[in-house]
Amino acid sequence: MSASDIEIYILDASYEVIGGEPHIVIWGIDRDGRRVLLRDRRFRPYFYAIIDKNFYDKIDILLSSIKRLSRPRSPITSLEIVDKKFFGKPVKAIRITTMLPEAVREYRDDVSKIPGIERVVEADIRFSMRYLIDNDIYPCTWHRFRVVERPRSGEYRVDAEYEVIDILHRVEEFVPPRLRVLAFDIEVYNPRGIPKANKDPIIIISLYNSDGEYIEFTANDKDDRNLIKSFIDYVLKYDPDIIVGYNSNRFDWPYLIERSRFLGIKLDVSRRRGVEPSPSVHGHISVPGRLNVDLYDFAEEMSEIKIKSLDEVAEYLGVMKKSERTNVPWYEIYRYWDDEKLRPILLRYARDDAISTYGIAEKILPFAIQLSSVTGIPLDQVGTASVGFRLEWFLIRIAYMRDELVPNRIEREYEPYRGAIVLEPKKGVHEDIAVLDFSAMYPSIMMKYNIGPDTLVKDPEICKEDKCFEAPETGYKFVKEPSAFFKIALEILVKARKIVREQLKKYSVDSIEYRVLDARQRALKILANACYGYMGWVGARWYCRECAEAVTDFGRETIRKAIDIARNLGLAVIYGDTDSLFVKYDKEKIDKLIKTVEDVLGLEIKIDKIYRRVFFTEAKKRYIGLTDDGRIDVVGFEAVRGDWAEIAKELQEKTADIVLKTMDPKKAVEFVRNEIEKLRKGVSEGSIPIDGFIIWKTITKPLKEYEVDAPHVVAAKYLEKAGYRVEVGDKIGYVIIRGSGKISDRARPYINVDVRDIDIDYYIEHQIIPAVIRILGYFGITEKHLKTVGRTGRSLFDYRK
DNA sequence: TCGTGGCGGGG
């Protein structure tokens, strides 16, 4: 057959060993929408041995020592002496190539023991990633290949199979082909709380696809054989490119896999015939040929959302309102299934879950796809990879392009260092305040002062003649030239983002191009912002504590200088944190400030927002602002924290709203008192829902390791006793009930608590009053004012302001 | 009364 050129949108890459030879397998979609498989047999695994400088004249000896290690199963096929850089310094290395990817690990250990080999690097880079990196291929991106078509083997569920004979180039087009997306959700029979796959059947599988169809499979009472078979048939028929779920890597997939194994059904849903889904890197489930994306991974990163349940996230993203959906508490699912009358409700719940999962995918996938395209991590792994790993894979690509060898991951002891400064706020209410922000302060500092492990100066001798930057307090020095590795990476990110933002202007906000480009610029920004934190992360390959410390050091100096400039211009600085300044709004002076900061410090600062009024107590990191358009921004207070009862948060927010808008604390006091009375009545009558009283806290370590029994730990132990499994990272919802003893003795999981047992006094004393006093206290209002019932209380008021 | 452990949201 003859060669031809095709353009492929890359979905995923993996490898297979066939006849002792590794084959790279690329899954993709061509321009005609055909699902295709590309096979590249030309690539071989390798790693590097860096040569000790004292052995540069004995390289021949090293080569023959390495050659002697070669074993027939996977022989060393080539040894090549190469000039590379390691942390910016030139080094000579031997590139050792073998046959089987698994053999790299064995050779690495043996080679590193050879005298004259300083260290072995890049032996821990996965083979399929190695292929993508070396060939500049990015997942979720279009690429051009020269190929020869092969007869279809029948082993793969694709429209065509090709053999790669040349990798041509990447296509600068970011809009994906029309991808088939399938959202799924399973419901499981769970009479004992935690379902067990060898006992409890799957009762419903609900699905929603990108053609707008809803599909539902149900068990025959408690027999789920046909349900699972129908699910498999459906997946094969619809043939999705992307399968999305919510917490599916931790629940739906593992359960489906286990349950199928128990029933002796082959979960044959992948594009590789007969290969079932299986656990893979970073706790993700791999479905060959399809991209399995767990949306929960992305929800987890959204700090704006406190409770990461499917219904909350769907509500937040504007996908489905909680009030318009059916919800069934998970511990009651089996009851709804058993009860003929309740079963339709359970089915509606399953449907709403599948539809909202799909809706969330529509919001998140464009960003996830760009994150995959920019970092080079396949889409199904980019969500499970942490921020640090995402940046690291990007850095590895930059290293490859610059002939920099990738450092090994080293186990290190964690060392703390100083962070940013937070100014003491000027307490009280301030009118017309502008909030100025440095744009990308830490990335800018890293670039400006050329910070990185490769430019960090160990010998101060080389800093003569003004050749270095010096951090003001820590004294760490960085050579001005050549550019630091991080500076190069950041410049690439900044430049790419600038280009994307330029392109963005050409499209209307509702066009597909705009959405794609906007997602791309966000992905680029996130990577740039992660660089500082990455350097201070002990697990990082390019870890550099001194560098991270220098960044915060320069940051503190920068903001101090900006404050001086503001003061010299006669601008009062009310507050500041890390990279922001709150100053009295004065258009002319602020313009001057912005310009001076740019001239003197070489960094960009701009107005982020303007508050008509802003209120500070003496506490740092807490304030309430009234914006131009009449919105209230509550920052740092209980109202925005997840670990306070909803009733307290609500009252605090309303108090803030009343006070800031009317400047009349009396009105707020009146309001709070009324609300407290309503709550008392509601609790004693049992007429209000318990939801507002639930306090959520996270379990951060195994329950046994807790030395003190904090309320949420006590509640978690109750849950365990009731048969529920409590794991690290679980959010425990508890309430405080009436009775005697410590608060923690009276903490209970909110499940099955009657609202009439709620200790309303605890909530008033420890939740509502502290929360509202935090604001009203400034105006001279005390607990007494809030607790005194009736009109007599009024004479007690003594306002300071 | 005060130090400590624990926790979370945010610049």
Added chain:
DNA sequence: GTGTACGCCACGA
């Protein structure tokens, strides 16, 4: 398995 700074609760000496 990005970073530190910060405020506040509950507990217990």
